[in-house]
Amino acid sequence: MNMEQLNKEYAQRISNKKKNLQKLKKRIFGVSMARTLLFISICLSFYYLWQNKSLLSTTISLEALLFILFIKAHNKLFKQKKETELLIQINQRELEAINGDLKNFDKGDEFIDHTHFYSFDLDVFGENSLFQLINRTSTKIGKIKLANWLNNHLIKSEQILKRQESIKEITPLLQLRQSFQLIGLSNEEQLTELDLLQWIQPSKLKKERLLKITPYLVATINMLLLIFAILQITPISIGVIFFVFSIVLNTILVRQIKAKLEDNTKGLLTLSTYTSLFMLLEEHKFESELNKELINSCYQKEKRPSRQLNKIINLSDNIKQRNNLFIALLFNGLFLWEFHLSLKIEQWKKEHITSLPKWIESLSQFDALISLANFAYNHPTYTYPNIVTEEYTLCGQDLGHPLMLKKECVTNPISMNSRGTFLIITGANMAGKSTYLRTIGLNYLLACIGTTVYAKKFNISPSQLITSLRTSDSLMENESYFFAELKRLKVIIDLLNKGNNLFIILDEILKGTNSIDKLKGSTALIEQLIHKETNGLIATHDIQLTELEHRYPKKITNFCFESTINNGEINFDYQLKQGVVKNMNAYFLMRKMGILNKR
Known part of the structure; x- marks a missing residue:
């Protein structure tokens, strides 16, 4: 599938x-019109049949039953309408x-961490x-699971390959x-996991x-009084007096339960959602190892997770009717409905x-996997990286920046x-240095979370990714820019040790200090990193630093x-070339913008 076909696919579905x-x-x-007419009919029945109590009771009972059926039909259609609007x-x-x-x-603003x-x-x-x-x-x-995956990418090759297979299966x-x-x-x-x-x-x-x-006794008495x-x-x-008494009794008994029905609502609806999600997943026969593990881990005594959760659907559907005052009363x-429902909820919890x-772990992973599969589906020209374990390699052809969505993206290679x-x-x-660094960094991250990368080809031996591109000072912590950068470099050395x-x-290593000190410190740092057998990219304006290639x-x-x-x-052509830069443009740009006088 290409991008044109992808556009047509979504447009057709809409x-x-x-x-x-x-x-x-x-x-x-x-x-809605039928329900309105039925309500009018109920009112007329009371008016014309009040003198004939036997006929009134029978008629009202039948009309009430029909009214409830119309409510259920309306709710079902309204649910379908909401689902269709959501799909659009x-x-x-x-x-x-x-x-x-x-x-x-x-x-995902809540996950931003300047120290990550x-x-x-x-x-x-x-x-x-x-x-x-x-x-x-x-x-x-x-x-939260997806954010955790992005913040804590995989390093073990077998785990990346396992997730890759899962995503490949879900993508189509x-x-x-x-x-x-x-x-x-x-x-x-x-609700959140903690709640x-x-x-x-x-x-x-x-x-x-x-x-x-107690609810069964009350229901029996009400039935006998009606007969x-x-x-x-x-x-x-x-019967009317006992009916009113039952409503009062229901309120008293509900208070005996610590978790009131209002407190149960979100919990029940959350688990009802989980039930529907498991039913959907169980309908599909997954083949990849990870997908099968996520489903099988939720089985209990050979019972499917949806079956274990099945009671929640009925409890959740019932609890939704509380919004209808007529139904609730x-x-x-008739049978202490809210109290009876609360007891069932407490038993299910036990x-x-x-x-x-x-259940939480399984569904959270599936939800995150679906996002990664959707990303792969929406980028049909992207490729899955090859995970190399025998020897170290980081090689790629035509790597592009995945966040350059509305701009023409120039691709570049990498080889280690x-x-x-x-x-x-x-x-x-x-000229493109910082963009290139982020291009490599983002594709490295995508590869290590198991999804596709913006590249024609990408071979990678996974390691822990760490960067220092956007270090800033902190007035709140009385911390200078230079010290903040030193702290990040210290983290790197500690991890290597x-x-x-x-x-x-x-x-730009040590950009917070003078050029002589910067060159001396940068040279010593790079030599130490090489000695510790680590790998990476360093962008710099310091041409003298490039002399390390001869050493x-x-x-x-x-x-x-x-x-x-x-x-x-x-x-600018934004193409990566081997060698050292020959042309600089700061002086030219300062004159061009009128900062310096033209001579």
């Missing part, structure tokens, strides 16, 4: 769903995303970030992925056996408290074939980005 939406709106209008929104946003517009996607090994330097979170480009999670647990399953999104997005009131684990702690009830049979009224054995007023008066962490090697990048201002394999990306010809290679000045205009 068109089909819009047609379905118009049909649903007409059906909803018809049911999902496909519309995907269409916008592949055309460079990410404004409707979560930026690489995420702040590489724009992993925030406006127009990698997270905003990738994230399609529809659960709170999935969003567009219907499955969008159905998963639909289910998750349909519930905007999901859910707190919610499932059950209440301790006194005289629990007596409390359990007696129809047979004219007792007056209907006795009717059911509470039975499933140990299973919840497994042994431990302890560095590329030193020189270049004029705005502990035996960690690193891939390091540095932009360490097998360890250091110089590359550059050039600029040219023609007819008073500066031009």
Whole structure:
């Protein structure tokens, strides 16, 4: 599939769903009119049949039953309407995303960490970030899981390959992925993992056996009083009095339970969402090892996770009816509905408290995997990296910056074939050094989280990624820019001393000090990094630093980005070239902008 076909795919799905939406709106209008007419009929029955209590009771009972059926039909159609609108929104946003517009996607601002090994330097979170480009999670647990994966990429080759296979299997399953999104997005009131684990702690009830049979006793009495009224054995007023008494009793008994129904609502609806997600996943027979493990880990005594959660669907559907005052009063008066429901919830908690962490882990991973698969699907020209374990390598052809969505992206190569090697990048201002560093960094990260990379070919031996591209001073911590950079370099050395394999990306080492001190310190640092057998990229304006290539010809290679000045205009080709930069442009640009007088 190419990008043109991808655009057509999303556009066609939007068109089909819009047609379905118009049909649903007409059906909803018809049911609404029928329900209104039935309500008028109930009112007329009371008016004309009041003197005939037996006929009134029978008629009202039948009309009430029919009214409830119309409510259920209306709710079902309204749910379908909401789902169709959400599917239109999902496909519309995907269409916008592949055309460079990410404004409707979560930026993940809460995950921005200025001290992180690489995420702040590489724009992993925030406006127009990698997270905003990738994230399609529809659960709170999935969003946090994806952020954790981006912040803590995989290093072990077997784990990366395992996730790759999972993503490859999910990528072509567009219907499955969008159905998963639909289910998750349909519930905007999901609890976080911490809140859910707190919610499932059950209440301790006194005289629990007596409390359990109370709703059945009340329902039996109400049924007998209704029969007696129809047979004219007792007056209907006795039934009405007991009905009101039952409503009051329900309120008193509900207070005996620590977790009130209002407190249970979000927990039940969250687990109801999880039930639907598991039912969706169980319908598909996965073949990849990771996908099968995630499903099988949730089985208990050979019971599927959806079956264990099945009761929650009914409890959740019932709890939604509380918003309808008529239904709530009717059911509470007949059989202590809210109290009975609360007891069922507490019993379910006791039975499933140990299973919840497994469900959370499985679904959060699937949600994150679906986002990564969606990223792969939306970038059909991207490739899966080859994970190399036998010998160290970092080689790629035509690598591009994945966040340059609305700009023409110039691609470049990279080549490292042994431990302890560095590329030193020189270049004029705005020639492309920083963009190249981020291009390598972002594709390195994408490779290590198991998804596709913006490259024609990419071979990688995974190591821990760490960068120093955007170090800043901190007035709050009374910390200078120079000291902040030293702290980052200290972190790198400490990690190496502990035996960690690193891939390091540095932009202008020690730029907070004078040129003589900077050269001396930078030279010593690079020599130490080579000695510790680590790898990386270093961009610099310090031409003298490139002389290290002559001292360490097998360890250091110089590359550059050039600029040219023609007819008073500066031009960049953004192509990486081997060697040391020959042209600089700072003086020219200062004159061009009127900062310096032209002579």
